[in-house]
Amino acid sequence: MAAVQTRSERALNRVAIVAVLVITLIFLAPIYWITSTAFKPRNLATTIPPTVLFEPEISPFVKLFTKRSQLREAPSPEEYAAAPWWERMVFDGGEKIVRSGRGEIQPSGYPNRFMNSLIVAITSTVLAVGMGTFTAYGFSRFSVKGEADLLFFILSTRMLPPVVVAIPMFLMYRAVGLNDTHWGLIILYTAFNLSFSVWLMKGFIDEIPKEYEEAALVDGYTRMQAFFKIVIPEAATGIAATAVFCFITAWNEYAFALIMTNRRAQTAPPFIPSQVGSGLPDWTVIAAGTFLFLLPVAIFTFLLRNHLLRGMSFGAIRK
Amino acid sequence: MAHIELKGITKVFGNHAALKNMNIDIADGEFFVLLGQTGAGKTTTLRLIAGLEKPTAGQIFIDGQDVADWGAAERDVALVLQQYSLYPRYTVRENLEFPLKSRIRRVEPAEIKERVDRVAKTLRIEHLLDRKTDRLSGGEMQRVSIGRAIVRKPRVFLMDEPLSALDAKLREALRTELKNLQMNLGATFLFVTHDQIEAMSMGDKIGVLNHGHLVQTGTPQEIYQNPVNTFVARAVGSPPMNLIAGTLAGGEAVASEGCRLPLGNGPATATDGRPLFFGIRPEDLYLDSGAPGEARVHDVENHGVEKIVTLRTSNRELLQATVPARTELEIDEPVRFSWNPEKVVLFDGNSGMSLRHMG
Numbered sequence: 001m002a003a004v005q006t007r008s009e010r011a012l013n014r015v016a017i018v019a020v021l022v023i024t025l026i027f028l029a030p031i032y033w034i035t036s037t038a039f040k041p042r043n044l045a046t047t048i049p050p051t052v053l054f055e056p057e058i059s060p061f062v063k064l065f066t067k068r069s070q071l072r073e074a075p076s077p078e079e080y081a082a083a084p085w086w087e088r089m090v091f092d093g094g095e096k097i098v099r100s101g102r103g104e105i106q107p108s109g110y111p112n113r114f115m116n117s118l119i120v121a122i123t124s125t126v127l128a129v130g131m132g133t134f135t136a137y138g139f140s141r142f143s144v145k146g147e148a149d150l151l152f153f154i155l156s157t158r159m160l161p162p163v164v165v166a167i168p169m170f171l172m173y174r175a176v177g178l179n180d181t182h183w184g185l186i187i188l189y190t191a192f193n194l195s196f197s198v199w200l201m202k203g204f205i206d207e208i209p210k211e212y213e214e215a216a217l218v219d220g221y222t223r224m225q226a227f228f229k230i231v232i233p234e235a236a237t238g239i240a241a242t243a244v245f246c247f248i249t250a251w252n253e254y255a256f257a258l259i260m261t262n263r264r265a266q267t268a269p270p271f272i273p274s275q276v277g278s279g280l281p282d283w284t285v286i287a288a289g290t291f292l293f294l295l296p297v298a299i300f301t302f303l304l305r306n307h308l309l310r311g312m313s314f315g316a317i318r319k
Numbered sequence: 320m321a322h323i324e325l326k327g328i329t330k331v332f333g334n335h336a337a338l339k340n341m342n343i344d345i346a347d348g349e350f351f352v353l354l355g356q357t358g359a360g361k362t363t364t365l366r367l368i369a370g371l372e373k374p375t376a377g378q379i380f381i382d383g384q385d386v387a388d389w390g391a392a393e394r395d396v397a398l399v400l401q402q403y404s405l406y407p408r409y410t411v412r413e414n415l416e417f418p419l420k421s422r423i424r425r426v427e428p429a430e431i432k433e434r435v436d437r438v439a440k441t442l443r444i445e446h447l448l449d450r451k452t453d454r455l456s457g458g459e460m461q462r463v464s465i466g467r468a469i470v471r472k473p474r475v476f477l478m479d480e481p482l483s484a485l486d487a488k489l490r491e492a493l494r495t496e497l498k499n500l501q502m503n504l505g506a507t508f509l510f511v512t513h514d515q516i517e518a519m520s521m522g523d524k525i526g527v528l529n530h531g532h533l534v535q536t537g538t539p540q541e542i543y544q545n546p547v548n549t550f551v552a553r554a555v556g557s558p559p560m561n562l563i564a565g566t567l568a569g570g571e572a573v574a575s576e577g578c579r580l581p582l583g584n585g586p587a588t589a590t591d592g593r594p595l596f597f598g599i600r601p602e603d604l605y606l607d608s609g610a611p612g613e614a615r616v617h618d619v620e621n622h623g624v625e626k627i628v629t630l631r632t633s634n635r636e637l638l639q640a641t642v643p644a645r646t647e648l649e650i651d652e653p654v655r656f657s658w659n660p661e662k663v664v665l666f667d668g669n670s671g672m673s674l675r676h677m678g
Contacts, residue, residue, distance in 0.1 A: 211403035217391040218369050218398045219471070220421030233408055 034294070037287035042093050045283045059089035060284035064292075066090070067098040067106035110289060113271040118296065119182055120267055121250040124189035128246045129239060131190070132197025133205075137231060139198070140205040141213075151202075154195045162192060163255050170259055180261045188260070189250040196249075197242050204238025205231065240307030248297055268293050321382045321474035321507050322347045323368065328377035330363050330531075337363045339531045341377070345475075345524075350501050350508045354518040354554065355528030361511040364528075365477045368509065370394045381474060392423055397468030401480040404464035405452040411463050412448040415439070418471045438470045441500070458489040465497070475507045482517065494521060515555050519543065527551050543600075546664065549671035552598050558627055558639040561604060562596040564668065572597050572663070576634040578612045583661040594668025601627065603662040604640035610657035614638065616648050630656060 005013070037045050039056035071094050075083075080091060090097055098106045135154075139147060169188070170179075178184035208231060216226035232239070258270040272289040301308065323345040330338040338360045345351045353361045366372045368379060370391035379386050386394055397418075405414050415435045419426040426434070439445045442462045447455065455463065461481055468476055482490045482497075498521045501508050512518055518525045519539045526536040527550075535547040546552040552560040565574040568591050572580045580597075606628070614630035617637060626646060630638045640656065648654070665674040 209403040211400055212406060214369075214371050214391075215398060215400070215404060215406070216417070217371065218394075218396060219418035219467075220392045220395075220423045222392065225422075230406060 031294070034287050034290050037284055038291040040284055040287075042282055042284050045287070057089065058086075059093060060282075060288035061292075062086045062089055063093070063095070063108075063282065063285045064110050064288045065108055067108050068095040069098050070094070071096050109266075109271060110268070113266050113268045114292065116182065116261075116265055117251060117267040117269070117293070120185045120189065120265070121247055121296075123182075124186045124193065124250045125243055125246045127186065127190040128193035128197045129201075129243045132194055132201045132242065133232075133235065133239060135194075135198045136201035136205050137227065139202050141210060151199070154198050157191070157195045166255060166259055169256070173260060178260075180263060180265050182265050184260055185257065185265060185267065188256055189253060192253075193246040193249055197246060200242045200245070201235070201238055204235050204242075208234045237307045240304040244301055244304055244308060247300055251297055322380075323475055323507065323509065324380040324383075325364070325368070326378045326380070328364075328367060328379065329375045330360070330367060330372065331375045337531050338367075338374075341531075341533045343526060343533065343536070345507060345509060348505045348507055350498070350510065350521060350523045352518040352522035352525045353509065353511045353528055354513070354515060354525055355511075356513055356554075358530075359528040360531040361513075361528055362479055365398070365479050365509065365511055368394075368475070369396050369398050369477055392421070395471075395474045397471055397473035397476050399461075399464050399468050399476070399478045399481045401483050404481075405455075405460055405467070407452060409452060410448065411439075411444065411450055411452060411455070414452060414463055415448075415467050415470050418467060424471075434470050438466045441469070442466045457485050458493065461485060461493065465500075469500070469504070473506075475509060476501075478508065478510045480512055481510075483512070483514065490517075497521065516557060519555065525555070527554055529554075544662075544664075545673065545675060546598070547673050547676045549596055549598070549666050552664065552666070556600060558601050560598045560600050560664070561638045561640075562598055562666070563636065563638070564594070565597055566593060566595060567591050574612070574632070576632050576636065580611055580658060581660045582663055595674075596666040596668060596671070598664035598666055598673075599658045599662060601639045601641045603659040604638060604656055605658070606640065606642060606646070606654050606656050608655055610655040612656040612658075614654055614656060616650055616652045616654060618650070619648050630654065 036052075038060050039058065040051065040054055041057055041059065044051040044054050068090060071091070075091050075096065080088060083091065087097055100106060138144065139151065144150065173179045173184055178187070212230045212234070213223070213226040216230050217223065221229065252269065253267075254269040257267045261267065261270070268289070272286055272293065323343070325341055325343040328338055328341040328343075329336065341360075341364070343351075343364075353364060355361045363372065367374050368381075370386070370389060370393075373387075381394060381396075406417060409417065412435060415438060416431055418424070419431045419434065435448075436445070439448055442465065444459065444462050444466060447459055447463070452460065452463065461484075465481065468478075478497075482493055485493065494517060510517075510521060522539055524536060525539055525542050527534045527542065529550050535542060535551050537545075542551060542555050546555065546560065549562055552562065563572075563574050565572055567573070567582075568579070570582060572582050572595075574580065574597070612632070614632045616628060617631040618629040620627040620629075621644065623644065625641045625644050626648070628640050628642055628646075628648060630640060632638065638656070642648075666672060667674060667677065
């Protein structure tokens, strides 16, 4: 490391900092847009030029979670006065919350879809990373006949865009009754992610000296115990990185979710755009849905950030 | 403690034979050193005994029992490696406890603690017990990995160049420590090294490996004084044994460059004129103004206690001799040398085999 920087190095450094700032801004702009729109009153969401300063409100979220209908006529003053503050927001937007005969608020489809997304993404990530780690360990530690061919075959499943097989998959799923089920999507996403997971994990496990496990074998442990006690903790970084990638892929998947599910097992990505509101599209509600949808990935990535940094550098920083 | 026997062991990797028909017998409580260069098959031998590899042919016996079907865990051997020998992320104490916590051993927690503490005391690593292993120096790491082996009280200790990665001073200290430890424990040790000084100073017995062949086994003394062939003669001893090409004539050695040197009565069994190598240790080669050999000083290495002189004979052969440290020598100075006739070992000029071993 050069402690003393020359003038040209310092200039270069400044250029780099500016470049990084610009790129960061470009990346953050859509996130800002979504976040700000999610807190805007409906009439400010589509102004030209965009409204930057406004009083944030949570009416988009109230609308996101409830079933609404268009108001034919303004609510009576008594009705308006009797409504809780969040219901008044909906009235102000020219809509009303749909209630059952006994006065219960009807929820929208969003919470359900969000849960579906969580179930499908988490389960498929656990499966893909788990199976991928075992498979990678086998390839890494044992001499497998035709290892190179098998690995290439596994990789080749990623060589065409998945949507190409959407129609045959749809027909097959319909035939076996996997349409619109959690397991249908879980199997699909696990299969997508598995090849990626195997390849990534093989790289990480190859870097763990096999001497550690052999020492454990000699110390009186079985291969399985050695795997869990030595390999898994050592591969934690790789597992975390792989899990984040798999989770994001499964969480964001749109095309198959749109084709394979419509109600019971539908995930958030195909649902959010369908909520264009009653009447004209209500962009604030869509933004609110998207904003909440971004949170799990952000939290997950934030929790694993230390592992990720080391994982992305593929062992370069490893001691 | 155990008696280890390898019978006709052959190990083939792909089309490369790492070990060829090897027979070793390690007595109970013996410190056996396998000496050989990289790739000679030393580590393979250890891994076979540990049960990490299976032999292509041959049998391994531990205390007279054929262990072919035993896994590494059942063989109850301890393995100390040159590196990667400690579990990362664990503290020293956790590392020492690890083998005792194995399900096949079922040691009581109280006893685990007692044994770990005792070993830590023996190896003087008590102050390190709560430290993570990546915060240890090389010497401390090797102490801990030796400790992890001892704490189990295994039947046999297998050590794969445990000292090679350490610096010279530490290596010397640990060498003595390890030898003392072995004597105190009365344990069977199989120690693998490429360092002939380690072999000579620690081994009760040495086995010299060359390209998968066990060339000679014997006590350090036997191997040093009576090497079975020129390979062993050069592999053991520092500096190695001098080999002077020549023939016999009338009970005297005639070096190929012309000078005649006396021989003792012991080894002179060869016929006159047969091509030979005369093997002589540097300490048995001496400088003397009236001696028959002629050479020039090629190089002088001062080792403090003595000097090692490299001599260059008229046909540019290099010989090494040890001389007292006070001897003053100039480079290129002409000197005369002779040897101790009783100490000369005769090797066949073609096969390199010692005539004494050929019978």
